Amino acid sequence: MANSLQEQLLKAGLVAEKQVKDFNKDRRKQEQYQRKHRIDVVDEGKLQAQQALEQKAERDRQLNFERNEQARHRAIIAQIRQLIEGSRVSRDGAQLSYNFKDGTTIKKILVTETQLNQLSNGWLAIVKFDGKYDVVPKAVAEKIRLRDEAYVVVSNAAQSTEQDPDDPYADYKIPDDLMW
Numbered sequence: 001m002a003n004s005l006q007e008q009l010l011k012a013g014l015v016a017e018k019q020v021k022d023f024n025k026d027r028r029k030q031e032q033y034q035r036k037h038r039i040d041v042v043d044e045g046k047l048q049a050q051q052a053l054e055q056k057a058e059r060d061r062q063l064n065f066e067r068n069e070q071a072r073h074r075a076i077i078a079q080i081r082q083l084i085e086g087s088r089v090s091r092d093g094a095q096l097s098y099n100f101k102d103g104t105t106i107k108k109i110l111v112t113e114t115q116l117n118q119l120s121n122g123w124l125a126i127v128k129f130d131g132k133y134d135v136v137p138k139a140v141a142e143k144i145r146l147r148d149e150a151y152v153v154v155s156n157a158a159q160s161t162e163q164d165p166d167d168p169y170a171d172y173k174i175p176d177d178l179m180w
Helices: 005-012 017-036 044-087 113-121 138-147
Strands: 096-102 105-111 124-129 132-137 152-154
Touching: 005 017, 044 124, 044 132, 044 138, 096 113, 096 124, 096 152, 105 113, 105 132, 113 124, 124 138, 132 138, 138 152
Parallel strands: none
Antiparallel strands: 096 105, 124 132, 124 152
């Protein structure tokens, strides 16, 4: 039962003894030549196994990178939510409507008169989170913008009180009660 394949083939009569001796002789010559000339024999099985390990490691690195990106994105969204909820301006008693553009649509939000002036002057900003619009201070809107610009909908530039000396319309003042 412990017979080698060569012995089993000899007993079955499939090969002659001379063929077995020639095969063994050729194999020994080849091994001796490889040792003498220091030729490395490439084992294809080992090579394929090594390539498979490298491919698996690359896939694992890619999955780990994607997982880290998703975690980072969730952390940014949590920070934005915390910034909005912690600093939203209360709009209790708001009766004036402030119209603004969100993408390609015109939206309306109710604000107080003070908030309307502050929105127009750039001291307050409007942010959108979970489909709701909230009014937050300009500094908070800038922090949100640093994390993700898509959440800041309206952030007007602060208007300076200085007038341009070359302004041709300096004599024409805009009325305070102008609403659109």
